[in-house]
Amino acid sequence: MSSKQKQSELAGTDAPDRQNNSKKIEQLEVAREDATGEALTTNTGTRIADNQNTLKAGERGPSLLEDFIMREKITHFDHERIPERVVHARGAAAHGYFQVYEPLSDLTKADFLNDPAKKTPVFVRFSTVQGPRGSADTVRDVRGFAVKLYTDEGNFDLVGNNMPVFFIQDAIKFPDFVHAVKPEPHNEIPTGQSAHDTFWDFVSLTPESAHMVLWTMSDRAIPVQYRAMQGFGVHTFRMINAEGKSVFVKFHWRPVSGVFSLVWDEAQKLAGKDPDFNRKNLWEDIENGDYPEWELGLQVIPEEDEHKFDFDLLDPTKLVPEELVPVKIVGKMTLNRNPDNYFAETEQAAFHIGHIVPGIDFSNDPLLQGRLFSYTDTQLLRLGGPNFNELPINRPVCPFHNNQRDALHRQTINKGRASYEPNSIDGGWPKETPPGPSGGGFESYPEAISATKIRKRSESFGDHFSQATLFWNSMSAPEKAHIIAAYSFELGKVDRMFIREREVNEILANIDMQLATEVAANIGVKPPSAPVKPDVKAADGKSPDAKAPDTKASVKQSPALSQMNLLAGNIKSRKVAILIAPGVKGADVDAMNAALKQEGAMAKLIAPSAAPVKTAEGNMLEPDGSMEGLPSIAFDAVFVPGDEAMLKAFEGNGVALHYLLEAYKHLKAIALCGKAADLADKLSLQPDEGLLKGADAGAVTKGFFAAIADHRVWAREEKAKAIPA
Numbered sequence: 001m002s003s004k005q006k007q008s009e010l011a012g013t014d015a016p017d018r019q020n021n022s023k024k025i026e027q028l029e030v031a032r033e034d035a036t037g038e039a040l041t042t043n044t045g046t047r048i049a050d051n052q053n054t055l056k057a058g059e060r061g062p063s064l065l066e067d068f069i070m071r072e073k074i075t076h077f078d079h080e081r082i083p084e085r086v087v088h089a090r091g092a093a094a095h096g097y098f099q100v101y102e103p104l105s106d107l108t109k110a111d112f113l114n115d116p117a118k119k120t121p122v123f124v125r126f127s128t129v130q131g132p133r134g135s136a137d138t139v140r141d142v143r144g145f146a147v148k149l150y151t152d153e154g155n156f157d158l159v160g161n162n163m164p165v166f167f168i169q170d171a172i173k174f175p176d177f178v179h180a181v182k183p184e185p186h187n188e189i190p191t192g193q194s195a196h197d198t199f200w201d202f203v204s205l206t207p208e209s210a211h212m213v214l215w216t217m218s219d220r221a222i223p224v225q226y227r228a229m230q231g232f233g234v235h236t237f238r239m240i241n242a243e244g245k246s247v248f249v250k251f252h253w254r255p256v257s258g259v260f261s262l263v264w265d266e267a268q269k270l271a272g273k274d275p276d277f278n279r280k281n282l283w284e285d286i287e288n289g290d291y292p293e294w295e296l297g298l299q300v301i302p303e304e305d306e307h308k309f310d311f312d313l314l315d316p317t318k319l320v321p322e323e324l325v326p327v328k329i330v331g332k333m334t335l336n337r338n339p340d341n342y343f344a345e346t347e348q349a350a351f352h353i354g355h356i357v358p359g360i361d362f363s364n365d366p367l368l369q370g371r372l373f374s375y376t377d378t379q380l381l382r383l384g385g386p387n388f389n390e391l392p393i394n395r396p397v398c399p400f401h402n403n404q405r406d407a408l409h410r411q412t413i414n415k416g417r418a419s420y421e422p423n424s425i426d427g428g429w430p431k432e433t434p435p436g437p438s439g440g441g442f443e444s445y446p447e448a449i450s451a452t453k454i455r456k457r458s459e460s461f462g463d464h465f466s467q468a469t470l471f472w473n474s475m476s477a478p479e480k481a482h483i484i485a486a487y488s489f490e491l492g493k494v495d496r497m498f499i500r501e502r503e504v505n506e507i508l509a510n511i512d513m514q515l516a517t518e519v520a521a522n523i524g525v526k527p528p529s530a531p532v533k534p535d536v537k538a539a540d541g542k543s544p545d546a547k548a549p550d551t552k553a554s555v556k557q558s559p560a561l562s563q564m565n566l567l568a569g570n571i572k573s574r575k576v577a578i579l580i581a582p583g584v585k586g587a588d589v590d591a592m593n594a595a596l597k598q599e600g601a602m603a604k605l606i607a608p609s610a611a612p613v614k615t616a617e618g619n620m621l622e623p624d625g626s627m628e629g630l631p632s633i634a635f636d637a638v639f640v641p642g643d644e645a646m647l648k649a650f651e652g653n654g655v656a657l658h659y660l661l662e663a664y665k666h667l668k669a670i671a672l673c674g675k676a677a678d679l680a681d682k683l684s685l686q687p688d689e690g691l692l693k694g695a696d697a698g699a700v701t702k703g704f705f706a707a708i709a710d711h712r713v714w715a716r717e718e719k720a721k722a723i724p725a
């Protein structure tokens with residue numbers, strides 16, 4: 001039996017719809033190793049007869065150095081760990097493919113963006129930034145969104161985040177920023193959090209971070225699932241078409257599932273009860289055939305418009321409002337296969353902003369330019385030498401040949417006698433490919449530059465607050481309330497009062513006075529009467545202006561920035577808990593299960609314990625989990641079927657009562673059937689459009705699904721505060 005056959009039988013991962021005829025999957029097949037039915041051997045192939053006992057001098061005697069089997073095994077184990085990523089250490093990834101909708105020949109000659117029939121393999125890794133490899137998924141943080149496209153013209157890595165801007169304008173500040181946000185140096189506290197003095201010290205002294213910090217205090221920093229986040233290339237890039245014409249572009253990934261987030265209490269609880277929440281959902285959805293999808297969007301800016309905005313296109317702390325440049329949707333990415341091995345694929349994946357292909361080029365954004373250095377450098381350390389692109393997950397699917405040779409862990413056996421160029425011994429091979437309209441060698445865009453060598457930031461990078469104000473003004477009332485709560489939580493954990501004061505007076509008051517005043521009141525700082533000019537030199541060498549909010553940005557409000565406007569309008573891929581207990585009305589369970597399935601949502605049966613449950617009709621139901629093991633925070637909504645038996649199941653059961661109370665507190669859709677509807681009164685849950693009651697499943701389905709599609713019952717938020725956390 002071939003290893004491929006064995007593999008598919010074992011894991012079922014080679015189902016036809018997961019294969020997607022991907023060149024990358026076929027390429028990885030060569031490296032896959034399957035031990036099913038095989039003998040246990042040493043690394044050099046000697047079969048092992050006893051894997052339980054060390055070779056010893058006598059049964060009770062000392063171990064012998066001669067034992068090459070024990071030595072090899074333990075030595076390998078001792079060397080298993082490699083350095084984790086210095087940032088974005090915690091992550092999860094999946095394979096899939098990208099397909100462009102229409103040829104983009106007017107914009108770019110990149111081959112993968114010109115052939116709608118072509119499925120370009122991708123490997124996508126999502127991550128948090130601050131925490132180590134073993135930290136929790138649901139912490140408040142930026143999420144990395146790194147896409148490796150294995151195109152026929154080489155790998156193109158779009159190494160972005162789930163937020164469209166960044167904390168700093170110049171890469172030389174990156175080590176300072178990361179040192180400030182990482183755990184403090186004396187005690188390595190806190191893990192996976194920015195709620196500490198060094199972070200707020202740095203950002204309150206760095207006004208250019210104001211916009212991005214506002215994003216990280218928003219609900220964007222606590223996504224429910226990776227598939228519910230947008231992705232952004234952040235920097236302005238260039239595209240070049242076959243005629244050599246260049247345009248500026250911003251890359252966007254739009255989740256087909258819509259954008260939605262956790263509530264803060266939920267995020268904190270999940271960090272303890274299910275630290276793998278995001279990676280598990282990604283894994284399970286793919287295993288269940290419910291493939292996450294994103295559409296690729298482009299904001300295209302003609303070269304001649306470079307200077308037409310009230311911000312600098314090269315400044316990574318600025319976004320291009322969609323009201324000024326709409327997002328053109330150009331293709332779709334589907335993730336349809338989980339890795340076979342976390343270390344070999346996810347951990348060894350080496351992303352690099354500098355991996356580009358003909359038809360795409362960099363801009364002069366100073367953050368992007370610095371990244372071009374950093375990513376190779378970090379892989380050298382992390383993956384142990386310059387051959388990291390030979391690792392199976394990193395190899396391009398197109399041929400690659402050059403005269404680079406040797407070094408640690410070289411895999412290829414380069415034939416030929418000449419490893420230099422020009423050469424006549426090997427006929428001059430491998431040879432350069434002249435640039436061409438298609439299939440040509442890479443050519444940098446011939447941008448004309450006349451400049452003086454200087455260490456100075458452009459004055460056009462000097463406005464740090466207008467877009468932060470734009471973001472704030474674009475939020476709905478609940479989103480604003482969450483931002484105020486997030487700043488209050490974080491700054492409330494800052495010990496030094498002068499840091500709290502500086503953040504309120506010199507940063508928040510320059511964004512919005514309501515924000516500053518409300519946060520000040522929550523953290524014991526005297527509310528400011530007016531914005532204070534930051535008492536620090538900004539990177540352009542001047543002190544940034546204190547400004548009355550709303551004075552500068554040409555766009556005052558951008559609906560596209562509010563998550564409330566980014567829902568998908570359906571319940572596809574949402575997770576619903578169906579509570580069951582002995583005597584439950586099986587007809588309700590079946591009806592709701594079927595209705596959810598039809599809409600592409602996923603239901604799990606949750607019982608007081610993991611033991612099977614007998615329905616009123618006498619059938620046995622196998623629960624997917626217990627109320628303790630799969631709490632309501634793991635779901636988007638809760639359904640309680642009829643009837644009296646369910647009421648009984650809640651009597652005297654604190655875990656069950658808490659299940660509903662917590663779902664209510666977290667503003668989730670709850671549907672109660674038949675007699676189980678009495679639970680609402682018992683728990684003093686006040687009626688609203690997300691709390692449905694009806695005779696049976698059929699009676700509540702419509703309202704229940706509408707509430708799930710809305711994701712949260714925001715109107716309940718004030719009332720829900722009274723529910724103990």
Ligand code: HDD
Pocket residue numbers: 085086087088091125126127143144145146159160161165166170171172174233234235316349350351367370371374375378379
């Ligand atoms: Fe970075 C990893 C995204 C600025 C240096 N970065 C890393 C990853 C993502 C980003 C998604 C994880 C890749 C993976 O999954 O393996 N980084 C960004 C974005 C930035 C950004 C969107 C700003 C727009 N990064 C940035 C700067 C520097 C770095 C300015 C250095 C000057 N980033 C790194 C790194 C990492 C990294 C240290 C750690 C692991 C790795 O590269 O492979 O080199």
